Amino acid sequence: MAPRKQREIFTATLDLLADRGYERLTIEGVAERSGVNKTTIYRWWPSKAALLGAALVDADLLAYDAPDTGSLRGDLTALVENVRRLLTRPPAKDVAVAALGAAVHHPELDARRFFTDRLTREGQIFERAVRRGELAPDADPMLIVDLLGGAVWMRAVFRGFDLDDDFAERAVSAVLDGVFPLAR
């Protein structure tokens, strides 16, 4: 499929998801909104779960480059800012929250693909940090991104709070430096 056509299909998919929610997302609706024949869409993606899964991974809306600021602290702070933007600012927020909320109830909408893809992209942050001597070679990147990304989700989505401007810096400091200085 031509990249431009694919992009139009993905954009229509995410627009419809944000507008209607996952339950009422249909391939017919995506065909109508994108102007691409529905049999063409079905040929590439056999179900709406497969289509949305692919759209989440590849759409520009949710894409971000892994930051490269010169330090692990700078990279992680920029990463938390990316996640914060994704989960708090429309239209990305509407898509990300609808998709992740739906993934909880619909295992066939495989959120793991999205998170695995992002972790692969973020891997270079940790490789550079190990090379620079900032991080032990046996550190666990998935644990670090799950602590930080999970905290944004908890605060912004479950608690429904705004994130202070220094949230990223404070969260990264907790994970890099620890909150236990008195006991050391």
Add this chain to the structure above:
Amino acid sequence: MAPRKQREIFTATLDLLADRGYERLTIEGVAERSGVNKTTIYRWWPSKAALLGAALVDADLLAYDAPDTGSLRGDLTALVENVRRLLTRPPAKDVAVAALGAAVHHPELDARRFFTDRLTREGQIFERAVRRGELAPDADPMLIVDLLGGAVWMRAVFRGFDLDDDFAERAVSAVLDGVFPLAR
């Protein structure tokens, strides 16, 4: 309302949520399953969102005592184990994941009440840690529980991974000690 009757209503509410999901949860269904007249239920909780919100906060199924192990590290490790159990073991898992997933799409189902209640209970962990000199008085308990609880959610629900037996210990160590030892 008599505590026993309330308990029966809450149990019926959470059972129905786990069985049918939030969309198909109804006060009529709760009345039928609990044997309590629906007008009685409506008198106390004007909507299914209000009823479920109250059930989440007060039901025995999702309750846990704030741990008191004698150290901040021990208390936080036990806390992460509690959250892990809640999000990975049926029947608590079915209720917690269904409720939190629904809260994402239904702001009227106020998940904040649940999290505020839990943070209040957990507050004593941090007060004791400050008194013992383990934690700076200006430390941010909400940030600490959001990092840890969010990491369990990310790993167990979004990534769909089992949590290793040492997950709690490793997550707590990351937040207390930091993962940055080489740069100190």
